[in-house]
Amino acid sequence: MSEKLFNGFDSVSSKEWKQQIQADLKGADYNDTLVWESPEGIKVKPFYHNDNFTTPIPAGTKAASFNICQNIFVFNVEKSIARANDTLQRGAESIRFTIEDTKTDIEKLLNGIPLKNIHVYLHLGFFAIDFVKRINAVAKSKEATIYVQLDPIGRLAKEGNWFDKKDKDLDALNTIAIACTNISFLSVDGSLYQNAGANMVQQLAYTLAHTNEYFNAVATISQPIVLQVTVGTNYFFEIAKLRALRQLFRTIAKEYGHTHECHIIATPTKRNKTLYDYNTNMLRTTTECMSAILGGANAVANLPYDALYHKDNEFGDRIARNQLLVLKHESYFDKVDNPADGAYYIEELTQQLAEKALVLFKDIEANGGFLSQLKEGTIQRKIQESATKEQELFNSGKEVLLGTNKYPNKNDRMSGELELYPFVKTDAKKTLISPIIEKRLAEAIEKERLDSEKNEG
Incomplete structure (x- = not known):
């Protein structure tokens, strides 16, 4: 049918919409009643209209080709191979191996899976040039797509120390850049x-x-850079965040003559996950995975609902993987490359997040750069300030986690279920800088409930 629907209706301007809303408010103030401000300082309006909409920068996302990624910790090579092949047969499309031991037979591991058909991510808990060279040799011989996730700066931020020393770590990256x-x-x-x-x-x-x-530190970067991100439950903001990240990456990459797109692998955040009423975690991760896909992540590795307190297990992994399979095959999230393009609200959020982030980025660079501000503790302090504000909202009940600070099940018992320690771990080791500490919102409440369970026993 060639006839355009709605042509018979008069268009309504944004001014007319606002006047009608103002009338419906019966004297209440429009801004005080309907406009709210996010923690990022973005004022969110009740509606968005093309009258106030400028032509956006195309997102360039490829949501239709996102990969379902399975995380596998490598302890035993043979078992890891079997598990990887099993998950690939059950719907996974890429594998992320976490390897902590340099003695791991990496050739056997990689040759045991169908490398030509999948993407492989290797998260290494160490920094060994020869080990990376061995991976490169397999990638060359098998024509495989392999992403080795080396991030010495990330280790410094998280652990407080480099793998070795700053100069040695960065020199090693340059060696790998030339050889691999x-x-x-x-x-x-x-x-x-x-x-x-x-x-x-x-x-x-x-x-x-x-x-x-x-x-600045690596002379030649001839392959895509992997950006690992986590996604929270602020649905539209998270979509916009990933879109803004890709735009911002292009902006700085252009300055260095880097022509590759960034490769984004997204995972649901742990910050809002809970120990009690743990099945609600599945609801949270579902919307978070939706945001990741619509925001343009290249790969999505879902977080099992029981990841806080259970060791890796087949049931938790299968449920997490099936959530993504439902989104892809039953909800048709793989049918459109740029599904958020033209959505006025998301476009506006993308632009504002990008602009505000660019201002902060320039401020960091003007004050010595990221490493300098890590050393001074500025980054840690700013994150802690934001975390404290969010924690206060949670503690007061203004930020809700169902089953934890609202409608908790008082009969829920978890002390006998813990296979992993679900709280922040303190380590007295000496560090070069104060590490950035990951912490969940529900930890204090959960500790109190666990203590109560022990006292009951």
């Missing part, structure tokens, strides 16, 4: 900032400044 041209070898862990309580503008600016340190 068949793999992506750089990764930026932006998830740390969100899990620690940074607001979205801070997350974007710190991830950008973190990335900029590598552009």
Whole structure:
């Protein structure tokens, strides 16, 4: 049918909409009643109209080709191979192996899976040039797409120390850049900032400044850079955050002649996940994965509902993977590349987040750069300030986690279920800087409830 619907209706301007709303408010103030401000300082209006809409920068996302990623911790190579192949048969499209031991037979691990058909991410808990060279050799011989997630700056931010020393770590990256041209070898862990309580503008600016340190330190970056991000439950803001991140990355990459798009791998945040009433975590991760896909993540690795307190298990992994499979195959999230393009609200959020993050990024660079501000403790202090504000909202009940600070099940018992320690761990080791600490909002309440359970026993 060629006839355009709604042509018979008169258009309504944004001014007319606002006048009608004002009349319906019966004297109440429009701004005080309907406009609210986010933690990032963005004033959110009750409606958005094309009268106030400028032509946006195309997002350039490829939501239709997002990959479902499965996380696997490598302890036993044979078992990891079997698990990887099993999850690939059950719907996973990429694998992220976490490897902590340099003695791991990496050739056997990689040759045990169908490398030509999938993307492989290797998160290494160490920094060994020879080990990375071995990975590069496999990638070359198998024509495989492998992302080695090396992030010494991220280690410094999270642990307080480099792998070795600053100069040695950055020199090693330059060595790898020259010797290992068949793999992506750089990764930026932006998830740390969100899990620690940074607001979205801070997350974007710190991830950008973190990335900029590598552009300055590594002479040749001929492969895509992986950006690891976590996604929260502020649905539309999170979509806009990922879109803004891709735009901002393009802006700084252009300055260094880097022509590759960033490669975003997204995971639901841990900050809002709960120990009690744990099934609500599945609802949270579902909307978070939706935001990640619509925001343009290249790969999404879902967080199992029981990840806080259970070791990796087949049931938790299967449920997490099936959530993504439902989104892809039953909800058709893989049918459109740029699904948020033209949505006035999301476009406006994207623009404002990008602009505010760029201002903060420039301020960081004007004051010595990301590493300098980490050393001074400025980044840590700013994140803590944001985290404290959010924690106060949670403690007062203004920020709600159902089943925890609202409508809790008083009969829920968890002390006998803990296979993992679900709280912040303190470590007395000596560090070069104060590390950025990841902490969940519900920790204090959960500790009190666990203590009560022990006292009952």
